[in-house]
Amino acid sequence: MSVVIEQPNQPRSRKNAQWEKRAWVFMRVSGPLLVVLILGHLMVNLVLPERGVKSIDFAFVAGKWADPFWQVYDGIMLWLAMIHGTNGMRTLVNDYAEREWVRKSFNIALWVAATVLIILGTLVITTFDPCIDPDVESYLPGVCKP
Numbered sequence: 001m002s003v004v005i006e007q008p009n010q011p012r013s014r015k016n017a018q019w020e021k022r023a024w025v026f027m028r029v030s031g032p033l034l035v036v037l038i039l040g041h042l043m044v045n046l047v048l049p050e051r052g053v054k055s056i057d058f059a060f061v062a063g064k065w066a067d068p069f070w071q072v073y074d075g076i077m078l079w080l081a082m083i084h085g086t087n088g089m090r091t092l093v094n095d096y097a098e099r100e101w102v103r104k105s106f107n108i109a110l111w112v113a114a115t116v117l118i119i120l121g122t123l124v125i126t127t128f129d130p131c132i133d134p135d136v137e138s139y140l141p142g143v144c145k146p
């Protein structure tokens, strides 16, 4: 039995084919990278600490982001997950939105939201300062100079 694949209703131009291929490769590469990063993230945050999830508090986060390694790790995870997730949603929108203005509006909203979250998240990771809390000595003794 042979299977006939129907022609799409609105074939997209070949103009964007190269760009779409790069986006496709990005999904294949970022997917496995995210598996490794997310499993490492869950191990370090939930499995390895003695008290499991209960050990995640302000001091735990402050300790991690005092280390450039975790800043870079979390930054890469943030950027990859946001771009991967947004590009995946773009694929769904392009597949299912029938009206052109709806498709365009959804895609613009997606990338605006992703850009805002990436900028905010990157700022949080790179500018985080535990010493901003006047009460910090009670739970992080000796970390912040008076």
Ligand code: HEM
Pocket (backbone or CB within 6 Å): 027, 028, 030, 031, 032, 034, 035, 038, 081, 082, 084, 085, 086, 087, 088, 089, 091, 092
């Ligand atoms: C944990 C590791 C992950 C792996 C291995 C992975 C892998 C993939 C792959 C290979 C695709 C392309 C599917 C296709 O084109 O047929 C895809 C699509 C997608 N991914 Fe991921 N992904 C992961 C994490 C994530 C995360 C964290 C998000 C959200 C932030 C996400 C959201 C999406 C979305 C919305 C799509 C589009 C779904 C579709 O086309 O039907 N993924 N993923």
